[in-house]
Amino acid sequence: MIKLQRNNKCPCGSGKKYKKCCLLDPWQRKNFSRAANLSNTWEEMAEILATPIPVYRLKITLKEMWCVSIKEEVSRTCEIAGDDSLFNLHLLIQKMFGWDNDHLYSFYLGKGEGWEDQYSGDPAGGSINYTWGILAQSAYKTQIRDIGLIEKLKFRYLFDFGDNLEHDILVEKIRTKTDDDQLPRQISQIGEAPKQYGEC
DSSP: OOOOOTTSBOTTSSSSBGGGTGGGOHHHHHHHHHHHHTOSSHHHHHHHHHSOOEEEEEEEEEEEBTTBOOOSOOEEEEEEETTSBHHHHHHHHHHHHTOOOOSOEEEEOOSSSSOOSEEEEOTTSOOOSEETTEEOEETTTOBGGGSOOOTTOEEEEEEOTTTOEEEEEEEEEEEEOOTTOOOSEEEEEESOOOOTTOOO
16 A cells, blocks of 8 residues: 655646645545555556546336335346445446345355345445344445446345345446546336335
8 A cells, every 4th residue: 555645646647746736636635545544655546546447337227125025027237437425336337227225235246145244334325334144344334336347247235124125236337437427326127126114
């Protein structure tokens, strides 16, 4: 990890000191902080900063829900930029399915039973340290491009640990972000989402 100091030359290449340049820009400050945390040398940091931002096409399918039988496909397909956080993806899923964003949630990237490598959060963008007794990383602080997604990979999204709204997420396509992109955005939908609080 590199320590980016106020008096270092700004990573943007302007030749100015960081404190007189991009430190004043919240987005650039966040971008440089991420690159510094992922780097061991200034060369590595420059390479990370030069890497184009990916866009992920994701198909999210509702698989299980307490007290509801999912007999036909209920899915939403979207595109989201890699510099968005997993919390932003959570909010997009909430909007596309019409959920109320009133419970904790987790993304699971595990390759075993699929419940490992966990990123979690609360509805307001806060972090939670454990779910089901398993250490969780912050969904709010984690950018999508930093979790190692590749095309055809599947991972899980669980919303509401009581009613267990379980979703599969398939990475359909990865491309490079362009200046014309309006993201995040829903591309398509299949089926009507059931009521979040149905009768049992």
